[in-house]
Amino acid sequence: MAPSPDESAPAPDAAELESVAEDASGFRVSLSNFDGPFDLLLNLISKHEMDITEVSLSKVTNEFIAYLRELGSDEDLDETSEFLVVAATLLDMKVAGLLPQGELVDAESVALLEARDLLFARLLQYRAFKEVSVWFARSLQYEDRRHARAVRLDEKHRARTPELVWTLSAADFGTLALLAFAPKEIPTVGLDHLHAPLVSIREQAAIVVTLLRSAESVTFREIVAGAVEPGVVVARFLSVLELYRHAALSFEQLEPLGELTLRWSAEHWTDEMLATLGADYDR
C-alpha cells in the first residue's frame, strides 16, 4: 500500500476528491446498482484496485460512509441497516488501524479482530458467489437457446391414458380456488432486533468529559464501566482520542497493554467544543 505520510498525501487525495465528486452526482442515480453493502464494498475496493485482504481501510471506509449518507431515509430500512452494520465494522477497523500496533490486546481488540475477520470472510464469500453467478448467467443464457423436444402427446396415445377420476363438486372446486388464491406469504422475520441503536460520539464525549473533570485521574476501564453496548464503548474510546487531539486530556500507560490512566488537562475548554467533537466521523 502506498505510504500515506503528509508529503505524498495531498496530490492523490485531491485527485480522489475530484473523482468522488464526479461520481457523487451519478451515484445517487445508480445507487440501486449496488445490491447490498458487500456489493458496494467490492465496488469500492475494485475501484482502487486493492486486494480485499489489504484494503486501505480509511479510504474505503470514508467512501462507504459517504455513500451510506446518500442512502437517505426513504430507502428500505432493512437494507439501510445492513449498510450501517458494515459501516460500523469498517469504522471499528479504521479505529484499530489508527492505534499503534500491539497496544491493545484486551477483550475489545480481540472482538475487533474478530469483527474484521468476519467482515473479510463475508466479503470473500460474497465475492465467490458473485463470481460464480457469472457462470450461472452464461449457462442459463446458453441453455435458453437450446431446443428440447416437448411435443404434445398424440391423440392416439392420449386416448390410452386411464380415464380421469373426478370427485370434486362445484362447491369443493370453489374452496380449492380459495386455497389456491390465498397469497403465499413467505413468513418473514424482522431484522429490527439485529440493529444496535445509533450511538452519538458527542453524547458519549459529554459523559467522558464529565467523568474526567470529576476526578484527579480516571482509568479507561472506569470510563466504560457499565457500558453494555459495544457501540458505546467504541464511541467513548473515540471521544478519548478526539479529546486527546484537542489536548484536553493526557494519558499514562506504564506498560504495554497496561492500565490506561487519563487526566483532564484542558486549559481552555468550553462545552461548545463538544459540538464539533468527532466531526470527522460525520464525513
Place this chain on the structure above:
Amino acid sequence: MTDETMTDDAVAVELPLTEKLEAILLIIDEPHSLVSLAAAVGAPVPAVRQAIESLVDEYDGRGQGPRRGFELREVGGGWRLYVREDYDDLVADFVGGQAPARLSQAALETLAVIAYKQPVTRSQVASIRAVNVDSVVRTLLGRGLITELFQDSETGAINYGTTDALLQNLGINSLDELPPISPLLDDGSEGFDERIAR
C-alpha cells in the same frame, strides 16, 4: 474448400438440408407442408421434397444406418415425426403408467386458478401459485380440462381457459355457476402480482 466457404454465411449454407429439416421436425406439434418446411429451412421445395424422402428411407432402415423407433409420415398434407406403429403399445403402457387417474393437488389448484382467472397465461398462473406450472399445465391440456384460447399478439404468450369437459365434471352449465370467490381474488392476487414482478 475455397476462401469463401470459410465465411459464416457459407458455413451455414454447408449444413446438410436433411439435418436442418430434422431440427425443425423435432420441435413441431402439427404436420407441416413441404412449402412451410421449405420456408423454414430456406431451401427450394423440390430439394426439401428430396431430403424428406431420404429421411423417410433412413428412418425406415433403407439407408445406411439402422431403422429408427420413429417414422416420418405425411398426414393431412403435412409432414411430422410419429412413433413407429410397432411401438404404440409400448408408448400406451408408458403413458398409462405416467398419467395417474387422479389429478394431483397441485394440478387441481392450478386448474382452479385458470378457471377463475381465464384467459390467463402460464406465467401469470405461476406467479399466483408461486411455483412453476409448466408440467401441470401440460397435464391439464392433455386431460382436455383446459385449452389454448389465443396468443397475445404482443408478448406471444399463450392464454389458457377451461373447457366444457371441466364444466361437465363439475356438474355445472357455465362458468357463471362457479362459487363466487371474488373478494379474496382481488385482494390476494393484486398485491402479489406486484411483488412477484420485481
Place this chain on the structure above:
Amino acid sequence: MTDETMTDDAVAVELPLTEKLEAILLIIDEPHSLVSLAAAVGAPVPAVRQAIESLVDEYDGRGQGPRRGFELREVGGGWRLYVREDYDDLVADFVGGQAPARLSQAALETLAVIAYKQPVTRSQVASIRAVNVDSVVRTLLGRGLITELFQDSETGAINYGTTDALLQNLGINSLDELPPISPLLDDGSEGFDERIAR
C-alpha cells in the same frame, strides 16, 4: 429359433432396444433417467445404458448412418432429445416468440448461494448477500428453479434447494457439475452463521 420365440412376449423382446428407446424419447417432454427408461422399455439398466450410448453415437454421425439434426443429451438427471446446437438459430427463427426474461444479478447471486449451500434458509441466504432476498426467492420459486425442501421443525424456517429444472436450464446433469468455488467459503461461513443466528 425355437417355437417359444414365436409367442407375443418373445416377439416384443425381438424388437431392438434402441428403437424402443427412440419411441419413448419421442414422446417424453422432460428428461428421463436410465432407470425410468429401463422400466418403460422393460430392459435391464446396463443394456439401456449401452443402447443410449449407441444412439448418441449414431445421432452424432459416429455410426453407420449420417449425422442427425437432433442429438440425445443427458441433462438434469436424464436423457432427452434436443435440436442439435448448430440449428438452434434456425429453430429460434422458426418458432419465434420471445426469450424468457433474464434473471437479475440479485437473482443470479441468490440462485448461486442456494445451489452451493442447500438446504439453506432465506435468512442464511440473506446473511451471505447482506440484503433481504424475499422477493428474489419468490421469483426463483416462480421460475421453478428452486423449491421448498422442508421446514425446520424447531424454527419453522423453510429450507430451499434447487430443482432438476435448474439443472436442465443450466444444461448440466447434476450438482457435481457446478464449477468449484473457493475453499475459503467454508471457513468464513461457519463462524458467521453462528453469529448472525443470534
